[in-house]
Amino acid sequence: xxxxxxxxxxxxxxxxxxxxxxxxxxxxxxxxxxxxxxxxxxxxxxxxxxxxxxxxxxxxxxxxxxxxxxxxxxxxxxxxxxxxxxxxxxxxxxxxxxxxxxxxxxxxxxxxxxxxxxxxxxxxxxxxxxxxxxxxxxxxxxxxxxxxxxxxxxxxxxxxxxxxxxxxxxxxxxxxxxxxxxxxxxxxxxxxxxxxxxxxxxxxxxxxxxxxxxxxxxxxxxxxxxxxxxxxxxxxxxxxxxxxxxxxxxxxxxxxxxxxxxxxxxxxxxxxxxxxxxxxxxxxxxxxxxxxxxxxxxxxxxxxxxxxxxxxxxxxxxxxxxxxxxxxxxxxxxxxxxx
Amino acid sequence: xxxxxxxxxxxxxxxxxxxxxxxxxxxxxxxxxxxxxxxxxxxxxxxxxxxxxxxxxxxxxxxxxxxxxxxxxxxxxxxxxxxxxxxxxxxxxxxxxxxxxxxxxxxxxxxxxxxxxxxxxxxxxxxxxxxxxxxxxxxxxxxxxxxxxxxxxxxxxxxxxxxxxxxxxxxxxxxxxxxxxxxxxxxxxxxxxxxxxxxxxxxxxxxxxxxxxxxxxxxxxxxxxxxxxxxxxxxxxxxxxxxxxxxxxxxxxxxxxxxxxxxxxxxxxxxxxxxxxxxxxxxxxxxxxxxxxxxxxxxxxxxxxxxxxxxxxxxxxxxxxxxxxxxxxxxxxxxxxxxxxxxxxxxxxx
Numbered sequence: 001x002x003x004x005x006x007x008x009x010x011x012x013x014x015x016x017x018x019x020x021x022x023x024x025x026x027x028x029x030x031x032x033x034x035x036x037x038x039x040x041x042x043x044x045x046x047x048x049x050x051x052x053x054x055x056x057x058x059x060x061x062x063x064x065x066x067x068x069x070x071x072x073x074x075x076x077x078x079x080x081x082x083x084x085x086x087x088x089x090x091x092x093x094x095x096x097x098x099x100x101x102x103x104x105x106x107x108x109x110x111x112x113x114x115x116x117x118x119x120x121x122x123x124x125x126x127x128x129x130x131x132x133x134x135x136x137x138x139x140x141x142x143x144x145x146x147x148x149x150x151x152x153x154x155x156x157x158x159x160x161x162x163x164x165x166x167x168x169x170x171x172x173x174x175x176x177x178x179x180x181x182x183x184x185x186x187x188x189x190x191x192x193x194x195x196x197x198x199x200x201x202x203x204x205x206x207x208x209x210x211x212x213x214x215x216x217x218x219x220x221x222x223x224x225x226x227x228x229x230x231x232x233x234x235x236x237x238x239x240x241x242x243x244x245x246x247x248x249x250x251x252x253x254x255x256x257x258x259x260x261x262x263x264x265x266x267x268x269x270x271x272x273x274x275x276x277x278x279x280x281x282x283x284x285x286x287x288x289x290x291x292x293x294x295x296x297x298x299x300x301x302x303x304x305x306x307x308x309x310x311x312x313x314x315x316x317x318x319x320x321x322x323x324x325x326x327x328x329x330x331x332x333x334x335x336x337x338x339x
Numbered sequence: 340x341x342x343x344x345x346x347x348x349x350x351x352x353x354x355x356x357x358x359x360x361x362x363x364x365x366x367x368x369x370x371x372x373x374x375x376x377x378x379x380x381x382x383x384x385x386x387x388x389x390x391x392x393x394x395x396x397x398x399x400x401x402x403x404x405x406x407x408x409x410x411x412x413x414x415x416x417x418x419x420x421x422x423x424x425x426x427x428x429x430x431x432x433x434x435x436x437x438x439x440x441x442x443x444x445x446x447x448x449x450x451x452x453x454x455x456x457x458x459x460x461x462x463x464x465x466x467x468x469x470x471x472x473x474x475x476x477x478x479x480x481x482x483x484x485x486x487x488x489x490x491x492x493x494x495x496x497x498x499x500x501x502x503x504x505x506x507x508x509x510x511x512x513x514x515x516x517x518x519x520x521x522x523x524x525x526x527x528x529x530x531x532x533x534x535x536x537x538x539x540x541x542x543x544x545x546x547x548x549x550x551x552x553x554x555x556x557x558x559x560x561x562x563x564x565x566x567x568x569x570x571x572x573x574x575x576x577x578x579x580x581x582x583x584x585x586x587x588x589x590x591x592x593x594x595x596x597x598x599x600x601x602x603x604x605x606x607x608x609x610x611x612x613x614x615x616x617x618x619x620x621x622x623x624x625x626x627x628x629x630x631x632x633x634x635x636x637x638x639x640x641x642x643x644x645x646x647x648x649x650x651x652x653x654x655x656x657x658x659x660x661x662x663x664x665x666x667x668x669x670x671x672x673x674x675x676x677x678x679x680x681x682x683x684x685x686x687x688x689x
Contacts, residue, residue: 028426044426068423082395082423105396108419123398142400143416161402161415183402183415201418201454202404223455330426 015304016294016337021055025332032315032326032334033072035091039326039336040077041315042070048077048089053324053338062087062095073112074320078120080107086120099127099135111147111156117169119147119156126158128169136169145185145201151193159184159198164208166196178208180215186226191234195255199225203241205248209255216257218248222270227316229276231283231297236262238283238297240271245285245295264300265293269308273316275325284325286313292327305337347462348425350434351538352447355469356478356485357440360498364469364530364537365389365437371534376431378424380417382439393431395420399439401446404453411453411647412446418454425460433538434461441484444468444491445625445646451543452648465542468492468522469530472500476511479518483592489515490593490625490670492522493542501528517588519670520595521628545652548628548641594674598683601664603634605688612686613642614649620675621647629667632657634688 028044041049045066049059066082077089084101098118101107105122112118117130121144129135142161149156150166158165163179164187178196184206186199195216197207203224207216225241236247237256244263248256265271269289276283281297290310294303306313311330318325328334355361369377369391378393397416404411417436424434436447444466451463468488471478475497478485489495495515500508508526515524523540525532541547609631617624627644629651642651657663669679 028428030426045430066423066427103396106420106423108423142402143398143419145419161400181403183418201415 013302013304015307017304017307020305020335020337021053023049023051023055023057023328023334023336025049025057025328025334027332028330029315029328029332029334030067031070032317032328033070033077034074034317034319034324034326035072035077035089036074037319037324038091039317039319039324040072040089041326041328041332041334042067042077042079043332048079050093051326051334051336053336055336058093060089060093060095062089068106068108069110071110071112073114076112078110078112078118080110080120082106084122086110086118088118099129109144109147111149113149113154114151115154117149117154119149121147121158124160126156126167128154128156128167130154130169138165138167138169138175140165145183146187146198148187148189148196150189151191157187157189157196159187164196164198178213180206180208182206185224186228188228188230188237190237190250190255191230194253195250197228197237199228199239205237205239207255214257216255218256218261221246227271227273229274229283231276232279232281235281236297238274238276238285240274240285243267243270245271245274245283247283247297262297262300264297265295265302267291267293267308272312273314273327275316275318277318278320278322280322284316284318284327286316286327286329288312290329292316294325306335347460348432348434349464349539350421350436350451350461351464351540352444352466353435353437353469354442354444354466354488354491355440355496356471356475356482356488358474359440359469359471360496360530361437361440361469362389364467364496364498364532365435367530367532368435368534368538373534375433378431378434380420380434380436382437382442395424397436399442401443411449413450413453414446417447417450418457421450421457421461425456433464443484443487445487448491448543448645449648452645452650463543464538465493465540466491467494467496467537467540469496469498470511470515472497472508472511472526473502476507476514479514479590486518486590486593487625487672489518489522490672492519493540494523494525494537495519496530496532496537497524497526498530499528500526513588514590517590518593518595521668521670543643545641545643545650545654548630548643548654593670593672594676595668595670596674596676596679597669598667598680599664600683600687601662602687603632603663604665604686606633606636606640608686608688609633612682616679616682617644617647617649620671620678623673623675624669624671626670627668629665630654631665631667632663 029041031042039051047059063081069080079087084104086099088098101122110120119128127137140160146159156167165175167175183201184198203221205218221241223241227240229238235251238247244266247262269287273286286292289308291308292306314330315328325337380395400415402415631640638653641654
């Protein structure tokens, strides 16, 4: 039976597609970050392309091979590469090698602390280097799936098979382990430091309340959750993985326990990327059919930023002020929107 | 092959017991002038001396899926590596995963069934097992891993045949066939095998499940190309091979079972039986395949499975004059043969 859609949703919503500055990166993009007002599109290999708000591009060679992961604090971008290097790109466009794995293994994950400490992982080992400090390492029982610094103190969450290890690199003694069966791939602390959430290999999130280790299971996704973002103030956790944006409530002390998530912006495609506005209850969502929507979290109102053309959206980010949104798809078809 | 399948990166899994010649075969594949680029995933502590641009060290991390199925294990490191590789579309044409000699191929294969992201971009092409003609018989006695690798194989490269006598070769071949009568078997020296015999096999492609005949009678299949290597008499036995034939062995642990009926099956009773069988006995069933003729359906229905993981689809219409029959094969450890036979009998319409 052919699809019959009398509502013509796509045409009825407010569109700002004509205000997007198109950018052609020319190669696959895995992430976008802002260095000041410049959007930095991280390619799948070799290059980061810096783009100013007017759309002028300047590519920067950062790696010889694949760029496997990246993170940014707005001042610099830290990238893990497939030649065992941790590479840093700063606001001036200068590239430096921060660390090199002795065995030249893949750098699978990176994390940045607000104080400037950098964490990375290769195989089962997580490394941390604080500014002016020495490199410290910690080995977990299986390959590191993801890293995240706690918002306070120098504490690193290391996701792995069957749980997460919480490591204080500056303290001797045993690390704390939060156990949950299965493979944990992504990890994030809530901005208030009360909760830890992992994205699992199976289509589910798992959370712990840090004060008592209480478990939170967040399930029901049709696909693996690859993109998670805390809404302004940490009230909600927006996630990809379904045909709507799923937002778990974290405002109360119990987090999402016993509560239903909000489901916003349903489309006939899967959400692949989410990015929350840094100040307002607004998020951007990218879909597998190339659509990008801006969604008001309070009432679900939608604004069309990119129509459903092209490859799955693979990168999405706001600048720190929340005045610019950058996006790209898997083929490097990208854009900038000034609000 | 459907277009969606054709666009996926083929992945060849190379297994074999220690010292059988995996690295020799791998280097042969890589050094041949085929104009293709391979990404090679090797065990971190694997042999050195592989000449390729894109080599990734793996950790062989096997983990259980959180779905209550104990035999549903996947290779976590592979999920991660393939994820990283798939972003670099166009940089390579195919992937070869070399496992350690002690590895069980099932978690590798299952990774391609259970991980949606892997499935979206890559397809398992075949499990190729390199076996040492001189030592395999011993290994089959003392190393369960070696037996698993033979049972699991789509293609077996029986290597170092120049180091054994003809009776020894017949012996090891019979032992292989007792475990896995369905794999393509190639006898080689120094892993000299045509690349087309080990790559692009489409062994897990439902569209290419054409025939599932045991290979007992065509054991020398595909060895013509060896003749130019001038290695004496060892292989030139097709003319007189029928005289002694292959000894028939029964393997104590690993068995295969083939079922057949020319009565059209009723999907509403057959499929529940098959699914129930896999759910209950899937831990023992390493591989399964079938071509099915259902009543009221003009298409061939094909399925294949690795342990409990089954996938099936309509393949193509039965051709005019083609014999409409259903055939199933199972390869497994301590296969509950009678249970499977009885269950199958019950779902054949009388």
